[in-house]
Amino acid sequence: MSERITHAAKQAVGLLIFIAPMLLAVIGLVGLFEAFVTPQMLKSLFTGSVLHDTLIGTAAGGVSVGQPFLSYIIGGELLDDGVSPYAVAAFVLSFVTLGVVQLPFEAQLFGLRFTLVRNLLALAAAILISAATVATVELLT
Amino acid sequence: MLALVAAGYVLAFFFDESTARDAVGKSLHTLTIVAPIIVIVLLLTALMGTFVDPKAFTKHLGEGSGAKGWAIALAAGIISHGSSYVWYPLLADLRMHGTRSGLIVAFLYARAVKIPWLPLMASYFGLAFTVVLTLYIVVGAYVQGRIAQALLPGD
Numbered sequence: 001m002s003e004r005i006t007h008a009a010k011q012a013v014g015l016l017i018f019i020a021p022m023l024l025a026v027i028g029l030v031g032l033f034e035a036f037v038t039p040q041m042l043k044s045l046f047t048g049s050v051l052h053d054t055l056i057g058t059a060a061g062g063v064s065v066g067q068p069f070l071s072y073i074i075g076g077e078l079l080d081d082g083v084s085p086y087a088v089a090a091f092v093l094s095f096v097t098l099g100v101v102q103l104p105f106e107a108q109l110f111g112l113r114f115t116l117v118r119n120l121l122a123l124a125a126a127i128l129i130s131a132a133t134v135a136t137v138e139l140l141t
Numbered sequence: 142m143l144a145l146v147a148a149g150y151v152l153a154f155f156f157d158e159s160t161a162r163d164a165v166g167k168s169l170h171t172l173t174i175v176a177p178i179i180v181i182v183l184l185l186t187a188l189m190g191t192f193v194d195p196k197a198f199t200k201h202l203g204e205g206s207g208a209k210g211w212a213i214a215l216a217a218g219i220i221s222h223g224s225s226y227v228w229y230p231l232l233a234d235l236r237m238h239g240t241r242s243g244l245i246v247a248f249l250y251a252r253a254v255k256i257p258w259l260p261l262m263a264s265y266f267g268l269a270f271t272v273v274l275t276l277y278i279v280v281g282a283y284v285q286g287r288i289a290q291a292l293l294p295g296d
Contacts (some may be wrong), residue, residue, distance in 0.1 A: 004191050012187035015230055016179075021143045026226055027175060028146040030155065031168025035160050057209075068255045076265040089274070096253045102226040104142050108232040110245075118246050118290050121285040125250065129281050133274045140269055 011071045022105045030065045037064065039074045042091075047082045053087035058126045061094030063101075071095035090129035097122045168233075179230075180224040186231045203239040214244035215282055218251025225249055232263035243290025 003018040042060050046053045057078075061071065073087045098119065202210050205234035232245050234268060253263075254275050263271040 008187040008191040011190060012183040015183050015186060019230055023175075023226070025143040025146045027142070028150065028168050028170050030171050031164040031166070032149055033147070034167040035156075035164035036153070038264075049289055051174070068258045069261055072258070072262050072265045079266075088266075089270075092262075093253065093274070096251060097254065099225065101228075101270045102224075105226050106172075106229060109229045110236070114242060114245075114289075114293060117289055118249065121246065122250060123289055125281045126283055131276070135268065136273045136277075137267070137269045140273070140280065 019105075019109075023110055026102050026105050027062075033063070033065045033101065039077065042074060043078060043081060043083075045080065046081075047088060048082070048084075050086055051086045052091045053084050054130065056129060057083075057089075057091035057130075058094045058123065059089035059094070061091040061096075061126070062098035063125070064095050065093075065099070065101055068096050084133045086131055089134050090126055093130050094126040097126055149161065152294075169286060175224060175227055178227050182231050186234045189231075190234060202235065202244055205243060206241070207229055210244055211247060211286065212273070214247040214286065215251045217280060218248040218282065219254045219256065219279070223250055224253055228252075241290055242293040243286040243288075247282045247286030247287035250285050251279060253278045253282075 031042065041063070045060055047056075064071070071092045074090045078088050079085065082091045102117060103119065106118075110118075149210060150164070153164060201213065206213075228249075232240075232248065236245055242265060259271055259275070262274075
């Protein structure tokens, strides 16, 4: 039993050494984005056109990083500024489902094909689900 | 990529030292949050690889696992904590042991449901929005998993 536990510990260390460089790179990028990409910058991207803003919202959410609650705060402010709820929903959803920052890490572990398929599906879903959500809520209320 | 990020920080310090320092602080803060989770995830990965029979992965999460596999993937995604990239090593290991790619995709998308943050979302966007979005995310996770499985059958 102790041999198996030792083996497991060695595997964990080996895996940590393997992923450490990429993991540190992702964390470093997170810091850069959080410091240099401000909510004001994100707000300035929206123009008032529903289609344009929905696409911008998806893209902005996809490149943004941080805790999920940040997307709710920014999303709330965008709504208060008159940005379309479709765009805000797309931003909030893509904030938590898309992540440009971690793409290289994902590709390293899962392969390029898996990474492309998963992220393209998530991109399409961010637009479709946000549109469906807003439309459904408007229908219900 | 680490070298590129390091170069990015060097440039950042050159052009805007105070914001670059802020970025370093935020990165260190993220590291303190992520580090315990990654240790647990790596240990789980290693323990699973050592103590769990690979056939169990195939039975519950591989080809033929059916609705049970999808339910496990969706539920696990919803209750999982932390950033997605922290879970990548474990998921990659599961995939290597026979877990279907579609289930991995479903897990990762279902993570968009952040149970602890739902009340905050409701306070900003309303209860109806929160409930509807959550339901659509779960359905969307399943649909994406199915599509991914069709597109990645041999993976």
